[in-house]
Structure formats: structure tokens, C-alpha cells
Amino acid sequence: MEASAALNIFRKYLERFVVFNEAEWIVFTQHLSFSSLKKKHYFTEPGKVCDKVGFIVTGAVRYFHIKDGEDITGYFSFENEFVSSYKSYLTGLPGYTYVQALEDTKLITFTRRDMEQMLANPMLAYKMERFGRLVAEHYLCCYEDRVISFLTQTPEERYLQLLSTGKEILQRMPQHYIAHFLGITPVSLSRIRRRVMVSSA
Amino acid sequence: MEASAALNIFRKYLERFVVFNEAEWIVFTQHLSFSSLKKKHYFTEPGKVCDKVGFIVTGAVRYFHIKDGEDITGYFSFENEFVSSYKSYLTGLPGYTYVQALEDTKLITFTRRDMEQMLANPMLAYKMERFGRLVAEHYLCCYEDRVISFLTQTPEERYLQLLSTGKEILQRMPQHYIAHFLGITPVSLSRIRRRVMVSSA
DNA sequence: CTAAAACGTTAACAAAAGATAAGAAAAGAC
């Protein structure tokens, strides 16, 4: 995909948050970069400050942590979604999360420095504050749902809910990643799947 | 506590997000209300749109869900903290959460309508967008940590971490609320406490 | 194409958590 097509897709996506006029868009795009991430390469790693946000044009990434030497996948992002180690990006402190490309991935990125410049630019400041607010609110709602699911649902219930809402994750992610995403081990998910199979047969 | 003292505390608290000048503060405060919530009364309930955000001047609240007829406490807010059913507030859709006063609680509140008016008021718009962004980002970071704790930590590890960081919750909340907050049953938390006792003795 | 790595299932066992009930202690209501 060529850059201008990717930018148009990005612009269209952003309209769910803010709509830029032509003059604003020109300035905004001056702060954007294009980058590629080969499969298995890292968008960010623990100990590093994740100083950027990416928009995935093509590809997919997973977020994971290492716990006792083992790799725990916590989340995924796909085409037309943002990717970042948000807390690290927002606080400017080193993160604890690996973010890794699962396929060759093409991104549009802006750095925290870019965002700060736009927030300091009277032409864009208001719209960028609003943009930041709406994006943060969007993710806040996602996180609220997810925390509630850990509090009030069993792993089996979380899996059944994913079956009904998580088409893309189920189709594109190996099962052991999905297991950790649900907060359980791959072996346990395999058992849950058998239970669900049997009881619905 | 009298209203002006409460407002001063609120203003001081808000400075971690935005600083209002005198003219702005006057307009801002015109959108604030004072309210009281008797112990065990509800700030919001499932099925209702939570159309407001509160700032707790004195008192405390807990957030909970009913699952299979049982009461699952998910979170707490204390003095000098905001309280809302955030997703419901942000989306304008009915929520699923009870928010209940644990003690007689005094609040400063503003409604979504108030916020929308301020966001539409050129005098305040920019600062309120920024305020909303920074508050949402703050809670986003809290939620990120909490989700990661569910993915990478055992209940015992979550409890030990709470011991080292959650002074106020531990001091002020009964243990069965804390258990659900950690994602386990009260009986299980009691066992964990015994395990921890024994192994550290 | 071939070797190696990754993936999913199953089994066996251990550890932990859930459910239920009972009893003691503490807190709250009147």
C-alpha cells in the first residue's frame, strides 16, 4: 500500500474521534512517520520508554510480559487500531510490556514529542486535546469491561463471551495466546473447550 | 465542612490536571453541585445511566456487581477521589454497576450535561478538553496495571502487592470486599492470609 | 524438501480455589 492510501485510511479512522480540516491535516501529517516492523520484531520492550503511538495499516501485534521466564500474552492489536505501551507513553516512564509484530506490520506513528508539539501549537492544540481525550476515554471503557470480566466471570464464561464477540482474535491468534489473554494456561483452555464441546453436543 | 472549604480542596486537587484562573473558576463552579449520600445509599445503579461524576469530599464508596445473586465488590473510592460509573458516564448508556456509599458521604458533582456545556463554552472548552484527557489518561494507567495484575499474578501475589501499596483499602475495607477486589472469594483470601502468616513466621 | 520449532490435546498428579456450613468474634442497631 502506498503512503497516501494509508493516510486516507488513517484519516477516515480518526473521524470517529476528530475531523481535521485541510489546513489542520497538513500540519498533522507533518508529525507522522511511516515505519515497518518485520515479524517477531519489537515495537517496544520492557525497560524502554515507549515514546510513540502507532496506527496499524497492515499486520498485527501482540502485547506480552515475561513472568518466571514464561511469555504471557495480554492483548492484541490489528489493522486499523492503535498500538502503544500506553502507560509508558503517557507517563514517559519505562514500560514493562513487550509489543511484538506477529506478521510484517506497516505503521503510521507519531512520537510523544510530536504530540507535545501539536498540543503546543495553537492551530491544533484544541483538537489534539479533544483527540487525546476521546481516545483515552475509548480505551478506558474497554479496560473497565475487561476488569469487570475478571472480577465477575469464570474463565469458561470469559471464553464463551470471546466466542460470541472476539471473532478476529479467535481466527487469527493461536490458542495458547488466547488462553493467556483470558487469564488461564493453554492446557486449561483446551480442557474448557472440551467441556464446552461436550455440553453443547 | 462548609462549601467553600470543600471547593478549595477540590480546586487544589484539580491542579494535578489543570489550573483554573479566577474567571474560569467562577464559571466552572457554577456547574458544580453539592450533594450528600447517606450510608448504604446508591450513587448509581445498574440499568440507570450514570450521568454524573462526583468528587468525594468526605466519605467512601464501593463499586459492585450482582452475579448469581451475590454481591461482588470491584473497587473503592475515598476522600479526594472521583467517583462515577465511568463507562456509563462516558457513553451515556445504562451501566451495570452499583456504586454505594459505605459511610455518609459528601460530594461535589457535575453532570454530563454540565460537562457538555463547559466543553461548548469557548471560555472553558480548551481547558475542559485537557482536563478530561488527563483524567481519562490517569484512570487508563490504573486500569492497565490492574489488568496486567490479573494476567500475570496469582491471587496471593496480588494480595501481597496490596499489602505493600494498598494501605487505605486494607485499613478501611472489610476483608470480604478486599477478596472480591482481588478476584477471589472471602474464604480463599482467608486461606491465603494464613499461608502468608505461616510462611513469614 | 527436510529438520526444527510451534501448536493443540490428553493424561496424571499436585495445588489452589469454589461451595457450603458451622462457629466465634466483632461491629452495629435499638
Add this chain to the structure above:
DNA sequence: GTCTTTTCTTATCTTTTGTTAACGTTTTAG
């Protein structure tokens, strides 16, 4: 103060999950 409710612990039993390992299959890398 007394009575009631709430809270916490403990015990028993069941269910679920974790751990480890084995096995067959699929995918990937060179």
C-alpha cells in the same frame, strides 16, 4: 447493655486450574 447482623476463620468436599510430560499434527525456517 443486649440482641442482631456482619465479619472472619476453619473444616470438608468438589471443582477447577496449574504443572509436567508425552504425543501427534501443523507450521516454519533454511
